[in-house]
Amino acid sequence: MPKLTHFDDNGNPNMVDVSQKETTVRIAEASGYVYMEKATLYTILNKEISKGDVFQIAKISGIMASKQTSSIIPLCHPIIIDKVTLEISPDLDKSRVFITSSVTCRGATGVEMEALTAVSVAALTIYDMCKAIDRSMTIDEIKLNKKTGGKSGEWIRKSE
Amino acid sequence: MPKLTHFDDNGNPNMVDVSQKETTVRIAEASGYVYMEKATLYTILNKEISKGDVFQIAKISGIMASKQTSSIIPLCHPIIIDKVTLEISPDLDKSRVFITSSVTCRGATGVEMEALTAVSVAALTIYDMCKAIDRSMTIDEIKLNKKTGGKSGEWIRKSE
Amino acid sequence: MPKLTHFDDNGNPNMVDVSQKETTVRIAEASGYVYMEKATLYTILNKEISKGDVFQIAKISGIMASKQTSSIIPLCHPIIIDKVTLEISPDLDKSRVFITSSVTCRGATGVEMEALTAVSVAALTIYDMCKAIDRSMTIDEIKLNKKTGGKSGEWIRKSE
């Protein structure tokens, strides 16, 4: 039967013991979308109108948030992150932007949460910067796509 | 033409001047979903198996994160939050959980980002606590549903 | 019947709504002890041996922690603190130090937690700075002594 590792047998929440786990290179990749009005996406992309680079600020926010993951997620282990990158690309046809993150560490536990937090906060930052012109934006399909390293090895999301 | 308020005319990012805005009671409500395997949702709901209350920890994480919103989102104003609540309810049919938040403040700027951050972090926490048994979970449809107060007054999301 | 205000009727934890509460000057005073070996207390007090001022660093840590109270205590409201002071005095007879704090704010909710957090962290800092010579130190009797302001008015701890 599957077990939630964050509770012990007496129901106490805990940070799982990883002191016996191997220190290996671990990588996690996540992604997500922000759906918006077409006019909003055009405003972001047209630097004449937007005046500044929304995606750049969103990337910075995602990188900074990934470093704070263990402060934000209660039972997440602190991790010394070795690398974070975010990419954000517009999809005019579907009136959305696509955010991907990749996080690398050498540690005893994975960086799935760091990758997901990076995407989530980048998405929230896009919302914040555009909400004055489009409150209806929706953050969608935030998910892990791949992880490598550690005892459980590689995991790749099944294509739907 | 719509304008992104977070950039000035020279392209400098800034925290918008709200020093002339009225201090009023402002409320924002947001929501989102976490989709998961049916077995995962059953595990969460069956305290015999889960041993602890995943939703309770997710709610706490969302409340705590909403207080950190201005540290997480680069151009967000600090705000003295007066109230935060989160509710999380399972939807067995659709194999998902539904998260809602409501945030209240008396201030010169709204609490939309605080409400959205609360939902996002609660969703990430659910992911974190269940990822050992279900890495495919997806966070979906994070969005603002309503805001009241301030110069722009009430806004309610149009039903789709 | 007494009620815990931090849960609503459905058991959701929440930050209590204080948006209707009056903004008044509120003051809270707390105190606590750190018991230690006599030799430890002498080392702290003898600047020839200690080389530095342990109490000064403990006071700074308490002041800084009181500003972080709402980040540390899950359901605590953020508050704009107007004043924090800590005093630390040695009691050679009883081989202990006595820590007191006083916190003032103008706000919609009290600063009891800020005063208690200031004392607790000052005590922990004393422990940290002396633990190399005395691991048996004990932090004791951290308590609220007085609060004023707000709807419930003045409260003074009954002498025991």
Place this chain on the structure above:
Amino acid sequence: MPKLTHFDDNGNPNMVDVSQKETTVRIAEASGYVYMEKATLYTILNKEISKGDVFQIAKISGIMASKQTSSIIPLCHPIIIDKVTLEISPDLDKSRVFITSSVTCRGATGVEMEALTAVSVAALTIYDMCKAIDRSMTIDEIKLNKKTGGKSGEWIRKSE
């Protein structure tokens, strides 16, 4: 003569150099009490009245705080914590609750402060959640009980 390691010979406070210390598994255990009115303890334990689980939230707050120890305690080293657990048990006879923590890391310095901070913040959180019905609660006997690992090896508190 004992020396306070956190000051150098010129009286400068410093974070002690641990770069030559061995990386070993280190464990620390701490505990403490919160004394309260019997009615308060009954309210906490009776879920019909309390509506929610005060101890669970206190445990979460203690775990999260232990991860922030080096931000809170001025001269504490940052540490990659491998495990944190808290247990809280009621003692109706003595009208108090008993909090214990255990923290594990692999590092060059111990986790005593992490264990003590976890207990202190869990105690403060219990105070916060019950203060509306019992302002007289007292936090008592926060102390280290055991530590293992590192050059100084095992230390166990002498029974009193």
Place this chain on the structure above:
Amino acid sequence: MPKLTHFDDNGNPNMVDVSQKETTVRIAEASGYVYMEKATLYTILNKEISKGDVFQIAKISGIMASKQTSSIIPLCHPIIIDKVTLEISPDLDKSRVFITSSVTCRGATGVEMEALTAVSVAALTIYDMCKAIDRSMTIDEIKLNKKTGGKSGEWIRKSE
């Protein structure tokens, strides 16, 4: 005789009591320089080479840091900032960049530290982003230029 307001008569450090001070609009402006090799400045300015916008990231870091001022500076009051802007301009002749900040709040205490912290952190971020090609960069002349609001009214730096 001038007095340092951050110590009381017994030498205790404290956050000065501002609970009786008037809430007014307060503005502070600060500035500073980063001196660097000419080649470094050309690299920053030439987007073909630099690939990204160093100044934009520095501005974001300064804005975010100004919101954290009271966490970073021990005796600084928490403040609800209403506005922060930073501008960064290159000065090729003198092989340096010029950073200015302006911070506005409505509060009981000024925002001088917020303006100075914003400039300092923007300067540090420029250093960080360019240190791989120029370790000799120097941060210079960080100073307050103007403040308005509050009991002491307007202050403008005398030209040298």
Place this chain on the structure above:
Amino acid sequence: MPKLTHFDDNGNPNMVDVSQKETTVRIAEASGYVYMEKATLYTILNKEISKGDVFQIAKISGIMASKQTSSIIPLCHPIIIDKVTLEISPDLDKSRVFITSSVTCRGATGVEMEALTAVSVAALTIYDMCKAIDRSMTIDEIKLNKKTGGKSGEWIRKSE
């Protein structure tokens, strides 16, 4: 041609991949000045007038800030610091104080930013504590003096 390592070829800001870099002992040393009125420096140095030790608090603030460097500087890697020291010495002739820092870690990336952040924040804290009597103080010549360890080995600032 020199390259800014914090941007990839597509202009995405990132935390550089250090997962393949060797873990070695790394040391960085930085320094800076705070210029002030002579009367201000005399007030700081005369404990009869100042009542407390400004430099001690500045040192503490610098140590604490160096631990937060990766939260403050957007693309800075988190690092487990092994040692931080700050020294502050008055220079009555030139009416200034001289701040030096030394930071040590065992890691995959250097601690230059930690050393520079420590000096910057110590300088800001001195400003904060004396600004009531001297708003004209200037923070000057913050720079790296030396670094050792890592692939690029030792670097020592050329004397000017």
